[in-house]
Amino acid sequence: MNAPTAALPTVVIGAGPAGLAAAAHLAGRGMEFLVLESGPAAGSAVREWGHVRLFSTWSELVDPAAEKLLSPTGWTAPDGGTYPSGADWADKYLQPLAEVLGDKVRYGTTVTGVSRLGRDRIVDADREQQPFTVRLKSADGTEERILARAVIDASGTWPTPSPIGADGLPALGEHAASARISYRIPDLKDPAVRTRYAGKRTAVIGSGASAFTALASLADVAKDEPGTHSVWILRRGISNSTFGGGSADQLPARGALGLAAKAAVDAGHADAVTGFRTEVIERGDDERLTLVAEDGRRLDPVDEVIVLTGMRPDLSFLSELRLGLDERLQAPAELAPLIDPNQHSCGTVYPHGHRELSHPESGIYLVGMKSYGRAPTFLAMTGYEQVRSVAAALAGDLEAADRVELTLPETGVCGGAGLFDAPATEEADGGGCCAPEPSVVQIGAAAPAGTAAAEEPTPAGGCCA
Known part of the structure; x- marks a missing residue:
């Protein structure tokens, strides 16, 4: 120079x-x-x-x-x-x-x-x-x-969130339905934002910490606002690590996010739909949205969609x-x-x-x-x-x-993205990645362990969720 x-x-x-x-x-x-x-x-x-x-x-x-x-x-x-x-x-x-x-x-x-x-x-x-x-x-x-x-x-990557489509492209109809789609964790303490989701059925797409936060926040609204319900859409299945590392996470607050999301599902405030890769979003005459998967499966209509599938x-x-x-x-x-x-x-x-x-x-x-x-964590x-x-x-x-001047906390909760198409073991009834109908999984204390491999949590909304 x-x-x-x-x-x-x-x-x-x-x-x-x-x-x-x-x-x-x-x-x-x-x-x-x-x-x-x-x-x-x-x-x-x-x-x-x-x-x-x-x-x-x-x-x-x-x-x-x-x-x-x-x-x-x-x-x-x-x-x-x-x-x-x-x-x-x-x-x-x-x-x-x-x-x-x-x-x-x-x-x-x-x-x-x-x-x-x-x-x-x-x-x-x-x-x-x-x-x-x-x-x-x-x-x-x-x-x-x-x-x-x-x-x-x-x-950074904040201005460029990833779209709904599992192929990395916007789902068909995603742009047309943009008025009812958000790519951020909603601030449900804001009265105007709370009104948008209170008493409504909301699809949350993603499997990272951002999705956990949204599910837990919507569950809090559901306690006070009847009719508030979430549908948690995962592109993969459910496993013991779906909700993160819990108490084993050396970042305790991150582990707590997964536990809060699990509590929302256990309490019935949210249902998990597994193996669902959205291809089309249909907008009905009532402006509600129907999500259609690559394999033709259809979900019941929702009022809002929150997309937390990472950034690029x-x-x-x-x-x-x-x-x-x-x-x-x-x-x-x-x-x-x-x-x-x-x-x-x-x-x-x-x-x-x-x-x-x-x-x-x-x-x-x-x-x-x-x-x-596009990597998370x-x-x-x-x-x-x-x-x-x-x-x-x-x-x-x-x-x-x-010279290395940093020691990072070991977490062991963010791997597994390579198990994208791993077969299920001891699959929950109807919870497989290829079920012919939309598979809604209630995840409670009695849920079978070791079901299909799931994507792992990430700090800011996993890019692979």
Whole structure:
């Protein structure tokens, strides 16, 4: 890298947890940086699920370098053993951190493209010597180009939820029925949102922690609002691990989510429909929705559908860069084997850094949720370790960049996605993945153990649910 390019700032895309942590590490090393956030405040995506409580404690949600910057300002770390909501995380940590970083954080700025100066992805000549060009659009529509020595993309996956279709495409009729479909955990404490679901029949599609949260929340509404009922749609079957690790989960609050979802089913507030892969959504004259599976099975009509089948990265503005991505997960090629849900559980993914996050195009790093592509089970601590390593690498401190400074909790509850078509063992009556009629399974204390393998829970709504 030539001297003029080396003097340019590192551009960080996204002022969320990973992006601001990256900025804190860069600041700690005396490096120039600029954080670009499309929303009006720090943690804009986190604020959109501000009503949801995290299953990680405060001690796992504050980056050490960020805390070092915050401490001299009089900031007091929250009780490390408590669990914040998304709004707490944004208001009590992310926004104060952004304020410490000052005018190095720009809001209302959307990145529309990243490339090399004077080089599209085809051109080889002097490519590595050229700075990155970052195209921006401000909230007022003004366009701008800035130059950067490196780019850290921490834009996450929140804006691009996965659709209903099990083939990764929207189900037929999904767009037409959009008024009655949500891709987020509803805030049922909001009176307007509560009215939408109270006394209604709602389909919840997904098998991760987000689906657990939605099922438990709807069950709470059902206790006060007669007629409120959920239909939990799983693309696979039911197994002992369907509801997660329970008390065996080393993240206790995550284990509790699965137990709360099981309680909702046991109490009759929700039914589970297994082996159902939605292909068509039909809208009736009464505006209610009928879900039709790939094998022709039909469910009774529902009033609302909540889709929590994971998220996927937006790679469109990186199309002129030479990224090395796994063809399945859309994660960095060196990282993908470590997080592949066909092979690994949460507890078998070890901390990683700049080498696993590198690409054929040097100087570009996808970090945080975006680094996992379509894989689930991402933890904030993982992102903090990623950006610590990346910042060290950009500073030329390879010894620190290669050093592992994080121990993740073993959970053993997030594997099993590779059992997609595993045959059932001791199947529950009518609960098989290929039942000729919709199979509604009541899961109580007497439910048979060892039924068809199910997808496993994930922290933010499994991409494979």
